[in-house]
Amino acid sequence: MVTGTFRENTTMNIAITSSRLGDLHCSQCGSIHDALVRQTISTCCHAPLLCQYVIGPGSVQKSDLLLRPKSLWRYEELLPVILPENQVSLGEGFTPILALNRLASRYDLRHLSLKDEGLNPTGSFKARGLSLAVSKAKENGEKACIIPTAGNAGVAMAAYCARAGLEAVVVMPRHTPDAFKEECIGYNATLVEVDGLINNCAAKVQEINQNGAYFDVSTLKEPYRLEGKKTMGFEIAEQLNWQLPDVIMYPTGGGTGLIGIWKAFHELKMLGWLSKNQKLPRMVAVQAENCSPVVDTYWGKQANSRQYVGKPTLANGLAVPRPIGEPLMLNVLRESGGTAIAVSEDDMLEGVSELCRHEGIFVAPEGGAIWAATKKLLHQGWLQPEEHILLLNTGSGQKYLDNIKGKWVR
Ligand SMILES: *Cc1c(COP(=O)(O)O)cnc(C)c1O
Numbered sequence: 001m002v003t004g005t006f007r008e009n010t011t012m013n014i015a016i017t018s019s020r021l022g023d024l025h026c027s028q029c030g031s032i033h034d035a036l037v038r039q040t041i042s043t044c045c046h047a048p049l050l051c052q053y054v055i056g057p058g059s060v061q062k063s064d065l066l067l068r069p070k071s072l073w074r075y076e077e078l079l080p081v082i083l084p085e086n087q088v089s090l091g092e093g094f095t096p097i098l099a100l101n102r103l104a105s106r107y108d109l110r111h112l113s114l115k116d117e118g119l120n121p122t123g124s125f126k127a128r129g130l131s132l133a134v135s136k137a138k139e140n141g142e143k144a145c146i147i148p149t150a151g152n153a154g155v156a157m158a159a160y161c162a163r164a165g166l167e168a169v170v171v172m173p174r175h176t177p178d179a180f181k182e183e184c185i186g187y188n189a190t191l192v193e194v195d196g197l198i199n200n201c202a203a204k205v206q207e208i209n210q211n212g213a214y215f216d217v218s219t220l221k222e223p224y225r226l227e228g229k230k231t232m233g234f235e236i237a238e239q240l241n242w243q244l245p246d247v248i249m250y251p252t253g254g255g256t257g258l259i260g261i262w263k264a265f266h267e268l269k270m271l272g273w274l275s276k277n278q279k280l281p282r283m284v285a286v287q288a289e290n291c292s293p294v295v296d297t298y299w300g301k302q303a304n305s306r307q308y309v310g311k312p313t314l315a316n317g318l319a320v321p322r323p324i325g326e327p328l329m330l331n332v333l334r335e336s337g338g339t340a341i342a343v344s345e346d347d348m349l350e351g352v353s354e355l356c357r358h359e360g361i362f363v364a365p366e367g368g369a370i371w372a373a374t375k376k377l378l379h380q381g382w383l384q385p386e387e388h389i390l391l392l393n394t395g396s397g398q399k400y401l402d403n404i405k406g407k408w409v410r
Pocket residue numbers: 124126152153219251252253254255256257258317318364366394395
């Protein structure tokens with residue numbers, strides 16, 4: 001039963017329904033899909049499905065959070081897992097937001113900070129999405145999961161499947177650094193290596209999973225990884241005392257984080273925890289020049305990325321040439337007044353080096369990319385030195401040593 005619809009935001013069009021089961025709706029036409037059975041993309045438009053919640057002002061108070069666990073499960077009213085015993089957790093989420101004072105003063109910036117997702121279990125924010133996806137797999141009675149991955153998502157899925165007692169198959173590009181592969185094997189996943197990028201891995205997954213024996217947790221082809229990643233948005237709001245930054249710099253691959261954070265801000269408005277007229281941050285999608293499909297579409301160099309051909313990049317997580325979530329990402333960029341920008345491999349390495357040596361944070365190349373992009377946008381005048389700029393570092397540099405070794409910028 002639909003009791004109301006949140007119309008302010010056309011991307012998400014979050015309907016408020018009668019139950020907390022997290023009914024699913026098609027991101028294109030809104031039609032409802034049953035959350036209690038296995039779902040992939042919508043049957044109507046072949047578009048991603050989005051969870052919706054029944055939650056209005058007053059149903060849960062900010063003060064309730066004081067007693068909650070310091071993990072993403074503190075927001076359980078806005079998460080789709082029904083029974084607490086199905087929560088498959090390794091302590092993911094509630095990562096710190098760190099002020100970057102030394103870097104800020106070097107570059108004359110008033111307010112620069114970084115949310116460090118590298119501190120999550122398995123070393124990246126993929127833990128958030130896979131914690132939710134594997135929890136729902138368990139809740140729906142799945143026995144085995146399969147994933148095409150650029151690296152981090154596969155590691156996270158393998159870990160959460162081990163934790164839940166589910167079988168795991170991870171399909172990864174052969175050129176991915178060994179650290180990603182070894183960790184998957186450690187969690188007892190079956191590792192399949194493929195020549196090419198994540199889209200080639202996705203084709204392999206289709207081939208292996210023709211009979212549907214596995215729950216396919218490809219980005220945005222199941223609805224729950226997005227629900228895990230959106231918790232970054234809840235945390236940004238809560239940790240900054242409900243005062244959002246002016247800009248969020250986000251390293252974009254499949255786009256779940258970008259779309260999820262934006263969904264989260266709208267859910268917080270629905271809940272009354274952010275005021276209706278709270279200005280939302282400008283969302284910036286940062287990609288690698290080697291694989292910049294969203295940047296190219298955003299700037300009109302192509303109609304869409306369905307035929308885009310990408311090259312590998314040191315930031316493995318950004319090598320997603322044909323993201324299914326592109327239309328949703330573009331909406332977020334336009335609605336938020338954001339932009340899209342690509343950086344070179346050298347700029348990324350310089351970014352990693354600067355965050356390491358001036359702040360003591362060993363970010364992934366994806367994190368280096370957003371700092372490099374920040375400098376470019378300041379230079380172009382798109383960012384102002386007095387704005388509050390939040391960098392979202394999505395992973396730890398530790399798994400990328402094969403990529404970074406010997407390339408420190410002094
Ligand atoms: C997967 C990944 C990304 C891209 O995330 P999306 O939400 O899919 O855009 C960025 N950084 C790292 C470290 C990743 O593993």
